[in-house]
Amino acid sequence: MSDTISPSERIRQLRLQKELSQENMADMLGLSTTAYGDMERGRTELSFSRLENIARLLDVSLPALLGFETKTLSETEWLRQENERLMASNAKLQKELDQWKERFGSLAAAEIGRQIQQNREPIGF
Incomplete structure (x- = not known):
């Protein structure tokens, strides 16, 4: 994935790759669908703990979710x-x-x- 992609967009891409709906993700995170959608659209600041939970649900490392290149770290x-x-x-x-x-x-x-x-x-x- 490109380094210019925001964490919100990366979350959306990974969610789609896992064939999960926004409703699925919202339920798993204990959020309303609207609140989750706002996260994916970048309208909501993502806390560190929320990012960790999302990474766990999407089965990716936190560095990968944040777009760090595995080649450098x-x-x-x-x-x-x-x-x-x-x-x-x-x-x-x-x-x-x-x-x-x-x-x-x-x-x-x-x-x-x-x-x-x-x-x-x-x-x-």
């Missing part, structure tokens, strides 16, 4: 790069989570100590 290479990006993002989020756990632990320990101090009954002699 193989699906395996694209997946490797995406995996590296996700692992880096995951590491960053894990570090942030650890910081929040540490902060919460310190705050919780201080609060527990304060409550224990308040609840101690004075021993009177």
